[in-house]
Amino acid sequence: MSVLDLRDVHRDFGSGASLVHALRGLSLTVEAGEFVAVMGASGSGKTTLLNVAGGLERPTRGEVLVAERLLTGDRVQLAALRRRTVGYVFQDLNLIPALSALENVMLPRELDGVRTAQARTEAYAALTEVGLGDAADRFPDQLSGGQRQRVAIARALVGERALLLADEPAGSLDSTTGEEIMKVLRARCDAGASCLMATHESRHAAYADRVVFLHDGALTEEPAR
Amino acid sequence: MSIRHGLLALLARGPRYGYQLRAEFEAATGGAWPLNIGQVYTTLGRLERDGLVEHAETDAEGRQCYAATEVGRAEASRWFTAPITRADRPRDELVVKLALALAGPGVDVRAVVQVQRAATLAAMRDLTRRKLGAADPAQALVIDAQIFQAEAEIRWLDHCERTLAAR
Numbered sequence: 001m002s003v004l005d006l007r008d009v010h011r012d013f014g015s016g017a018s019l020v021h022a023l024r025g026l027s028l029t030v031e032a033g034e035f036v037a038v039m040g041a042s043g044s045g046k047t048t049l050l051n052v053a054g055g056l057e058r059p060t061r062g063e064v065l066v067a068e069r070l071l072t073g074d075r076v077q078l079a080a081l082r083r084r085t086v087g088y089v090f091q092d093l094n095l096i097p098a099l100s101a102l103e104n105v106m107l108p109r110e111l112d113g114v115r116t117a118q119a120r121t122e123a124y125a126a127l128t129e130v131g132l133g134d135a136a137d138r139f140p141d142q143l144s145g146g147q148r149q150r151v152a153i154a155r156a157l158v159g160e161r162a163l164l165l166a167d168e169p170a171g172s173l174d175s176t177t178g179e180e181i182m183k184v185l186r187a188r189c190d191a192g193a194s195c196l197m198a199t200h201e202s203r204h205a206a207y208a209d210r211v212v213f214l215h216d217g218a219l220t221e222e223p224a225r
Numbered sequence: 226m227s228i229r230h231g232l233l234a235l236l237a238r239g240p241r242y243g244y245q246l247r248a249e250f251e252a253a254t255g256g257a258w259p260l261n262i263g264q265v266y267t268t269l270g271r272l273e274r275d276g277l278v279e280h281a282e283t284d285a286e287g288r289q290c291y292a293a294t295e296v297g298r299a300e301a302s303r304w305f306t307a308p309i310t311r312a313d314r315p316r317d318e319l320v321v322k323l324a325l326a327l328a329g330p331g332v333d334v335r336a337v338v339q340v341q342r343a344a345t346l347a348a349m350r351d352l353t354r355r356k357l358g359a360a361d362p363a364q365a366l367v368i369d370a371q372i373f374q375a376e377a378e379i380r381w382l383d384h385c386e387r388t389l390a391a392r
Contacts, residue, residue: 041387183357202379203372206349213339220339 002068003163003194004030004053009062011048011217022048023059024217030196032162035189037205038198040214046198047167049214053196054086054165067162083112087156089166094152095140101127101151102136105158112159126154130184146177153184164188166197170204182207228260228268230304233277233293237301240281240292243269255355255364257371272297319378323385334389342382349375 011023022045030036040046051057052064055071055078064071067085071077082088095104105123110116127136130150140148149169156164166185170178178201185195186207197208205211213220231254232246241249246269247260269291272278277297281290293301319341326332352372359365 041383186357201376202346202349203353203376205346206353206372208350211343211346211350 001032002029003032003034003066004028004196005063005065005068006049006053007063007065009052009059009064011045011052011057012060021217023052025062026214026217026219028212028219030163030194032194033189033192034210035186035195035208036197037208037211038196038214039200039202039205039211040198042200044214045217046214050090050165050167050196050198054088055081056088083108084159085162087158087161087164089149089153089156089164089169095148095155097140100137100139101132101143101147101154104140104151105155108155109159114159122158123154126158127151129157129187130154131180146173149173149177149181150184153181157184157188160193162193164193164195164197166195168199169197170199170201175203178204227304228258228264229272230301232265232268233272233297234301234304236272236278236291236293237298240290242284242288242290244288246291253363253367255359255367257367335386338382338386338389342379345375345378345382349379 006026006028009023009026010021013020013022026045026049028036028049038046038049048057052059053066055064055066055073058073066081069077071081096107099107102120102123105126106116106119109119109122114122124133124136127133130153132147132150132154135143135147140151143151149172153166153169156166164185169185170181173181182204185197189195189209195208197204199205228250231250235241235246235249243262243265247262247265250260251258269278273280273291277294277300278291279294281292283289323334323337326334326337349372352368352375356365356368356372359368
């Protein structure tokens, strides 16, 4: 079953002389349990690709299916998608400073109507999975950059999301912390989730099952061996 | 790869016999450089000729042991403290290939870059899998060395591609 299906997706910005084709007829399928890395230079369209895949941006042309459902741009559908199916780990972490690590991770589940006790249990499990069970009660400003990034990942993992979208999830982390993040994503995919990750680090892409290269808004598949 | 210094470093820790040297060398390097026992004895012969290693007593089971001489232990210690010069490395076939592809007509240099990058990434993925299954930190770090070398090659290929695109 494909968890993500992009069909001939175009995404333009601007118009007239300032028209930019960020994505040009891109097609990509991510299967259940598959970990796919997208590599490409800065400005190649990696972030736009993830935004379109997660319904955060509408394609100018083409179709996006998540868990075999066509994204229509409907706000209710998008809200449900963001709460239940897709986990986002973006460069801008958006942790809430007034909430502890645990509360930050609980938030999406509580917003989804899960009881507090259960949300707490799930959030604690997600924090433990990223190696932060001990730091659950700390606030974002009491955590290191790498720990904050891991809290954001726990928040994306919580509630068994089928699809993780990660934009440079280990971007500013040192090499060992970055690898811990990759191991968590790898383990999630081995357990059945799917992950689409943009990265410019080949060492991180090497954790994926498949690497695609984005160049001027179009994909080049890795040639078969 | 200096098998000579690798074996000498093991012998500097105490006397060992041939098969034991091979097993310890391979365990320490995570199987990245398999040795055949012939290489081990040839190398021991040269180390002995150069006065770095000598025959020691046979062990309880009658196996011939070797030990580092004082000069040998000093050489092992020098090896650990001195940096390895880059000039000691062999010519890089990939660099030669790309230079020749650029120099002559009829070769799609970008295709050469793309094919190599995909192959190196695939090799990195295999190494990463092996690292996740590594038995101990030494093995994982040996595999990391190969991963970082592959990464350097990919960065250089990216750089080649951008430089060519800007021409």
